[in-house]
Amino acid sequence: MKIFLNGKIVPEREAKVSVFDHGLLYGDGVFEGIRSYNGRVFMLDEHVERLYRSAKAIDLKIPMSPAQMARAVVRTCKENRVLNGYIRLVVTRGVGTLGLNPYTCAKPQVIIIAGSIQLYPKKLYDEGLSIVTVGTIRNHTESINPQIKSLNYLNNVLAKIEAINSGCMEAVMLNPQGFVAEATGDNIFVVKGNRLVTPHPWCGTLEGITRNVVMKIAAETGVEVKEDVLTRYELYTADEVFLTGTAAEVIPVVNIDRRSIGKGKPGPVTRRLAKAFHLFASSTGTPIV
Ligand code: PXG
Numbered sequence: 231m232k233i234f235l236n237g238k239i240v241p242e243r244e245a246k247v248s249v250f251d252h253g254l255l256y257g258d259g260v261f262e263g264i265r266s267y268n269g270r271v272f273m274l275d276e277h278v279e280r281l282y283r284s285a286k287a288i289d290l291k292i293p294m295s296p297a298q299m300a301r302a303v304v305r306t307c308k309e310n311r312v313l314n315g316y317i318r319l320v321v322t323r324g325v326g327t328l329g330l331n332p333y334t335c336a337k338p339q340v341i342i343i344a345g346s347i348q349l350y351p352k353k354l355y356d357e358g359l360s361i362v363t364v365g366t367i368r369n370h371t372e373s374i375n376p377q378i379k380s381l382n383y384l385n386n387v388l389a390k391i392e393a394i395n396s397g398c399m400e401a402v403m404l405n406p407q408g409f410v411a412e413a414t415g416d417n418i419f420v421v422k423g424n425r426l427v428t429p430h431p432w433c434g435t436l437e438g439i440t441r442n443v444v445m446k447i448a449a450e451t452g453v454e455v456k457e458d459v460l461t462r463y464e465l466y467t468a469d470e471v472f473l474t475g476t477a478a479e480v481i482p483v484v485n486i487d488r489r490s491i492g493k494g495k496p497g498p499v500t501r502r503l504a505k506a507f508h509l510f511a512s513s514t515g516t517p518i519v
Pocket residue numbers: 262263264349386412413414415416417436437438439440441474475476477
């Protein structure tokens with residue numbers, strides 16, 4: 231594999247960061263996960279914009295422009311022939327002293343990896359996922375705002391551990407007020423009649439790019455779409471529930487906290503939206519060649 235590291239494409243074995251990098255020492259940095267479909271990078275500008283917003287929020291200056299970053303993503307895909315794959319952008323605070331002060335770090339490290347990802351087994355996209363509410367609360371918006379895709383993902387990792395240890399692959403995380411926030415690496419949607427509801431970003435929910443695409447597709451196909459405050463009551467009494475994310479794409483949820491959702495199998499609205507999402511994703515994006 232060839233890795234983009236600070237402006238150069240280098241072989242995997244040369245792609246190294248220092249043990250004094252604050253990305254490692256403190257989880258101080260930001261990242262993005264992007265997919266490519268059919269030789270095109272999906273929603274590239276939206277991901278690059280979010281990366282720069284995350285960086286701005288933590289007062290990290292990325293040493294290249296968004297346009298250069300977008301070109302670097304395409305170049306890394308090309309070098310690795312990643313036509314249908316997964317791209318990870320990482321910007322660390324860089325090497326600094328042992329001590330929190332980020333301003334001792336002179337040079338942020340920019341890393342782009344182009345490979346592949348499979349979050350859930352294929353059969354779960356047909357059969358649906360069982361998930362569980364966990365005790366780990368999603369970060370308070372004035373702690374690490376969930377809009378920031380930071381390298382500090384322990385909040386989500388702790389929730390994932392709880393889910394896995396209770397026999398599920400994914401968790402529902404609530405916010406400090408007890409409202410539904412999101413899953414550990416995915417957004418959550420509820421279908422009730424002809425209406426689609428997902429937590430408002432105010433609820434401490436990452437404004438997912440897949441989420442926004444699905445909302446747009448749904449609205450265009452006559453489904454009423456709303457961002458709202460959700461409780462577990464709305465999840466338990468939903469007709470359908472599904473998750474969205476770059477890695478997860480659109481995946482049905484058929485069981486939450488050992489309760490069947492709707493008819494206990496993937497519903498028609500989820501199926502239709504998943505199909506429309508794949509159609510859209512495979513016919514748009516920034517060409518790699
Ligand atoms: N919420 C959280 C907390 C996320 O990390 C999403 C929602 C969905 O956002 P997008 O923009 O991707 O639709 C994410 C994104 C992984 C992985 O390695 C996780 C994400 C993206 C890519 C890879 O598990 N999560």
